[in-house]
Amino acid sequence: MARLVHNTLNAFDAFDDRLALIEGDVEFTYRELLAEINRFARALSRHGLKRGDGLGVQSGNRWELLVLKFAAQVLGLRFVAMDPSHVVGGLPFLVQDIDAALILTEDDLGSFASTEDSTEPVAVQALDSDIAQLVYTGGTTGESKAVMLTFEALEFVTASFAARPPYPADTRLIVVTPLAHALGTVGPALMRLGVPLEIHREFEVGSFVDAVKRAGSAAVHFYPSYLYRLLDEAGEIPGLAHVTTGGAPLLPSRYQEAIDRYGPIVAQAYGQFESFAITYLDHGDAADHLTSVGEPVPGVELKIDGGHVLVRSPGTMTGYWRRPNLTAEVLQDGWLRTGDLGSRVDGHLHLAGRAAEVIVVNADTCYVAPIEAALASHPDVAQAAVVGVPDARTGQAIHAVVEPLPGRSPDSDVLRRMVSEQVTPEHVPQHVTFVDRLPLTPLGKPDKKALPRPH
Structure with missing residues (x-):
């Protein structure tokens, strides 16, 4: 049994009646969420899906997308959340490339498990070495390729969140970036720590500020450009307890502006789809290292080779789906060539941009x-x-x-x-x-x- 699934199900069971998931008027406790995961897993089984099969889901931010991902993990499926807007070739390319046994669109989600009454637990079929998900990358600069991540790699990424400073009690994560991207991994990792998710379809400054105020204590993981919009379009945000950015380094001047505005609550993470967790700059350390993206996450090896950043960890991808030649170019002896340039100063990584x-x-x-x-x-x-x-x-x-x-x-x-x-x-x-x-x-x-x- 894959440790990722075992540990996730056990955590959800222990949290029982605590709030787990919110989308609009829909709310689930952890116990209710487990029931939905079992329902959806049974529905997938009735469609003939079995361990090793591919499941593609084309959807924006919906609670069903997360439940389907958890259900797919129970069955040991190869899960792909499809976002055609970010992939060269769009949906036709994705449908052909992922080789899925079943593809669902957003229109299918509301009724997919509606006829499945049983919520009895489904036997976990996933193994650590199985491919848990494909994540497409590279669509803005060249041919799209899918990163293969095993259940073992996702467990490493998920467990790495437990090593970070915990959020204040009763903090919820406001989801405003696509669950088809990094939040589809970050969100479940935080849920396993008891942090409930409040799902929004998109990022809009006014509605985000309102959501934070309603929550009383809220965290967010999003892009630097979104933080800049908050700084430019909103004043103080009561209840904002923690901000983590990723995708690109924060500009030092704007990082300092955020600390001045919100206090020492802003952290930044550096990772890629090929290796989700590489470095982390904790909010308590940020003011003294505004030009860095932090220190390596525990379990991550990092080295600089001729100015190029290389990493090796249990969270690194297995390779690119059906692209062995491309895999061989970036993966050698377990070391991933990130494509980034950088240097180490006092243990902290400083990025100098993309080599390309x-x-x-x-x-x-x-x-x-x-x-x-x-x-x-x-x-x-x-x-x-x-x-x-x-x-x-x-x-x-x-x-x-x-x-x-x-x-x-x-x-x-x-x-x-x-x-x-x-x-x-x-x-x-x-x-x-x-x-x-x-x-x-x-x-x-x-x-x-x-x-x-x-x-």
Whole structure:
């Protein structure tokens, strides 16, 4: 029996009548949630699904999506939460690639288990070495590929949350990012610690602030861009007890702004779908290490090889689904080449950007991340994104797209001078474009393919 499933079911059973899950007017205690998991597992079995089969679910944030994931884990299924907006090729590509025995859409969820009356426990079929889920990545820059994570890897990630400082008593997690992405792993891990989830379809500042106030004590895991929106569009938020960001490093100036606004409650995590838990910067340590993404999670080995960040841990992926050549490129002797550049200072990891994100100007290699950080350090700038554009004279030119803070108007010459002083003159953008708001991917990162190009 997979330890992930055994430990999860035991925890849910122990929490009994404590609140577990909320979506709108729907609420479940842990005991009621277990009953729903059993109902859905029986319904999946009646559809002929068995250990090792694939189950695909195309859905936004719904409580049924989480229940189906737990039910799939009981049966030892290969679970795929599908988000076509983030995958090159969209739904047709996903349907063909995942090789699922059953695919459900959001329209199916309400009635899928409606005829299943029995809530008797279902025998756990999953083993530690089985593939528990596929998570698609790489859709914004190239061919989409699915990360294979075993039950053993997910147990390591889930258990790592127990080693972090606990949330204040009676804190609930407000879910505002897709359960088809990282929250589909983070959420269940926190539920196993007794933290109830309140599910929202999307992130909207006003409704999020209202949800925090209703909760009395609330936590959130989301993207840096969402934290920036809170800082720009909301004042104090009574009841906000803990914030963790991931997906990209926080800009140091905005990190400090968040600490000044909300107090020492802001942490950040660094991980990838290929290895969910890599480093963690605890809120109590953040003020002294604003430029880092923290120290390795217990059980994670991390090393820097020629500036490249490599990790090895029980939480690392088995490989890319049906892409052995691509797997061999990034996994060697258990070490995962993350594709990130970085350095270690006093045990803390400092990221310098993606190895692939470089712009070659007159044969000079210019890394994007330091330029973006320099631009964002201006007090009138909310965030910035940098891309290379063709140039007849230099081959490529550096193009910066800048989102000013509301009501501010930074000067492009001042921004260029800051880049020259903080990085090098070779990194100075040849073009600067101002936008009201940067376009974002479904993962909350700047969508560099959608950025306006210079005129």
